[in-house]
Amino acid sequence: MANGQDSGPPGTELDMPALNANKKGFLKNERDNALLSAIEESRRRTFLLAEEYHRESMLVQWEQVKQRVLHTLLGAGEDALDFSQDVEPSFVSEVTAPGRSALDSVEVAYGRQIYIFNEKIVNGHIQPNLGDLCASVAESLDDKNVSDLWLMVKQMTDVLLVPAKDTLKSRTSIEMQMEFVRQALGFLENSYKNYTMVTVFGNLHQAHLGGVPGTYQLVRSFLNIKLPGPLPGMQDGEIEGHPLWAVIYYCLRCGDLNAAMHVINRVQHQLGDFKTWFQEYANSPDRRLSPTSENKLRLHYRRVLRNSADPYKRAVYCLIGKCDVSDNHGEVADKTEDYLWLKLNQVCFDDDGSSSPQDRLTLPQLQKQLLEDYGESHFSASQQPFLYFQVLFLTAQFEAAVAFLFRVERLRSHAVHVALVLYELRLLLKSSGQSAQLLSQEPGDPPTVRRLNFIRLLMLYTRKFESTDPREALQYFYFLRNEKDSQGENMFMRCVSELVIESREFDMLLGRLEKDGSRRLGVIDKFAGDTRAIISKVALEAENKGLFEEAVKLYELAKNPDKVLELMNRLLSPVIAQVSAPQSNKERLKNTAVAIAERYRSQGIAGDKFVDSTFYLLLDLMTFFDEYHAGHVDRAYNVMERLKLLPLSQDSVEERVAAFRNFSDEVRHNLSEVLLASMNILFTQYKRLKGAPAGTQGRAQRTLDDRDTQLRGQARALITFAGMIPYNMAGDTNARLVQMELLMN
Template structure:
């Protein structure tokens, strides 16, 4: 490549200068080196501040800089300018054109109405949205709370096909979520309800549950039901108020007596077991009786010798431990036998014991109790023999704050000691400070000690036993229902037993939490929301085992919800909506219109009322198709037709397509219409007329969208909804006022479809006439017939336009325009 000479470079430079001088996009800038350096420095500073070079600013500076303009300074001046006074409103100018003024006012009024309607619609929509969201959240909140004490599978368990804004549907069909224990209990509940429904003597529910508990091969469950049987074997007080009955002294004494009896029998079995397992050490010699078993037990468990024991021995065993353990087993005859064999060393104790045995509730008379307490304070309180102190405190109900830890090491023993010291006799003076009442004991166990003291979650059966034997049934059931998922079914069925026996204290409002306290109730009485407990229990399996859940809901038939509705019907309605097991639970209609019974019919309840309630709740939740089927099942033709009219009205003019809402609803409506006609079932005249008219209109639009124009025109003529002659316009306008809103809403589509049919037929006929005119000659009579036919089509279109203008109904804005446009094309 040759290197250009200096002359060539000079010539090229002069050529470039000439090109610049000859004109171009930008004028020539003449600046000295100092000016170019300042401008470059300013541009570089601006570029550095912005971060990204602005090509437009650079070009502007080059363009305006040649004229001596300082761009940055001009920008600063422009930013200081204010446009406040530029757009000040001008004085209104009076319009002298009345027509324009009126038109302007009318448009302003229309716009104001539209704006106000838009505002109201947005407000109502937002309000409805938040109400729906709040309702959904409340339902989900309740489900979450229920699921927290349910298995993990129940978390956010939504019934299939349930419309929700918050979650997807999860179906669990074909698989039971009940385990073997729950199924066994459910079977017993079914047997009990079946006997109740058919009348006669009710079976012993405790016996049913106790029998089935033997199959579980769990000793703790068997003991639980033995305890329930013992505590419910009390004389029931015939009163409506359960709180009053439970607070009565007679019933409280019975509860204490039964609890003490259960603990004593349990301890006697425990001693017998220990002796049976250690026959060689016990050396009872095969002699029956509590006295000899206690002696054998002491040889196994009691260390020998025990320091501090007083008042001699019986058969080589210390006397006071024998007396204590015989008392602990509840055998007072064995106690008397031991006392009599050591009477010379026991002083007046035999006298105290005999009066204690003769008392029906194991209580000394006030005089004898005072005498024993004086002897205790002066001679026994400071005795080194812990068994002697414990026996005196038991019989005399004294020193109730002493826990006797040297003798008592188990919770059952402590509970038995305190129950034995409970007093129901009013005392005065210093002795009243040493008195222990049942409410005081209940408060100590539930509130002062509580779950942490008894390590309840490590041993839930023990804490349940403590609360239940102290007659705190509601707190015991609530604790067991939430302590362990496997134990909840036992707690629920314990609650069922107490509820059926009238021993359960219920809240006035079923919306409260499971365990609540009423301000007017004596402390520490609690109330158990039995309805919510049943609902939480059945929520696990109501989707997969609705028949079993229904048996539990039947137990709630005597309760009312917050609206005063029967709780059995309310729970059934919610379960039907959730599970959608309409046929299984409520029955179904056969082809002949007869209703086949469902699971609810087995309860011999007011099935019609149940069906009406479920249908009403379904409609309130917006499940209109299901509501139609339920109202049809309840034989409420008026509601069936009313809801169907609302469902069909928006889809009458929609084109048919496979698997669409229109096709499904049309099939449902046609089936119901066929059955109603064959069985002569009718609702009120307005709903019936609108229903069959909407079905005929759907047929019309099916023919119209299917391009069967002749048949569609014949159908609309048969329906006589719109006028096709000028003479019938007034009659059709008057008849329009008699139609329901469901039919009126479709009138714009009916007019457009009819006008489109007329226009299409006119255009086809006109095109045929023109083709014949351009081809072979046509007979004059034929042309005259076509002209007459075209004129008739125009006359029909004109009738439609007149009818549309006279309708007392606000139609969409483009309807009249499209009608007029097609009518003009026909002229």
């Protein structure tokens, strides 16, 4: 019983070691599972982070592409999305042959004038008249519509002696608007006088031109063609067989008040008070009767003439008295130019309170009527784009006129250069934000004011040819040198950087580095004093787009050795362990790196100490691998020995581990390959040692034994080093190192 009390369960003492072993195995298993779980969690987080970065990068790129697409669509205006409207044919093929210019003959002609203009500016000469330069293009085109367009632009912009500091304030001032109306009337009157002359001299037999040369005789001859013989309803006075009021009207239509006065003086007995009113009108600097006279004329018109059968008489009274502004006088003003001339004559600028709203027409009212109430469909703008452009431009709606003409592809170049002329004269109202539509309204502006997105206009225009004709695109971007985007970035620099990246014409545009380190000038040097800032901007853009080799060249041009070496380190790191082959990626990068190293050493250029040392270490490692792959194991061993990167004795392991902490990621990335190559070199030397002839004795044998011991010691040092460094190498690196080390024992 005593023995029974002392004894426990059967086999307890015998199983204790097994329990301890099981416990140790369980703990080891738990520890391994914890490590594996931590590794798996780290891997999962790394992949999630990489996916997130990739997604954000793709979103940024898509946003940029989306902006380009939207800019193109919005650049054509909202109507561009209406596929039902008539589309103007394009004179330029949508597909340009590779290596050929994307510019058509008209665009080339304009581009030549822009080059001349910019040359004068950058060389410090007196700034030429851009309008005259562009108008000279029209002369070579033999297109009357284009010639008239530039005559109109020249006439309407000839209003300022000094460029306005505040364009909006200047454009909306009464004085400026009055001047615009005077210039528009002058253009319409000169055009009509030329038209009458062409008509008369083209029909001399019917015109019966004779008498003293002048507007009166010209009008008489013109009426012989236009109104042959007496017409019903026009018998309210005659002069030499022609309707009196028709003669007065056409003298006014040709802009000759003296000729009209000549007619009035000859028949003054038929006109009553009209002669007095007309004399006052003709002598007024702004073509306006006094309030008293105007009220008398309007009263006479309402009582006596409103229902007159003579449309010319009604039209003349409405011109002189600026009355009955709702009457379009369709019998007389049967063409758009005539209607426009009549309405501009009726525009009032002062509000004396004596006129009722229905008898008063302001310029903003006329602008709204033409742009919004009537619009493009009323004027058949798609069939007659020049006419609608004229309607808008002559009513000082420059931005709307340019935006409309820009949408007609075959006329786009004309629109852009009209905008450039307005911009240089500081007459163009620009959008405050680059993201705005091509034509937009902004809060705080008068209701009829529109603004043009000038930056987008130029960028849309140059997009067609910037990849094939970067020099010409650069000329246009120079106009943006004083413009900034919403982030405050200079638009000239931004456009130049995008142009260089798009066209890849780095050497031509930005210059290039010669072998001696000097810089050959590029096209950009003519336009910018501080070319280094622009080159740095382009280099950064290239770097952000992953064009590292191009960025290296650009940073060299910008004299930024830190970035040059930093990017070269990034480029060299993935290829240094590869086998060199002619025309390979490694060979190209190696030649670039060696050229940089030689140039920097000869010129005493050095970057940041850490980046600099990494660069030269990577070059040395490249030499190491070249020797290794060529089978020159002893040379490779000597290179590695000089680099002191790896421990070649047990005593130097801790020192090398400590030094390893200071190496960059570009060096660490190659650690696995460096260790494997070094171990392979030791193993090769070991096999060669073992293959020495048998029977060696004495000192020679001791030397071989010492070398054998040294090689095995070096292999163990590499194994120890690989296990101590705080860096995760490729999964099978340690196994392969251990395998080769075991083969040496």
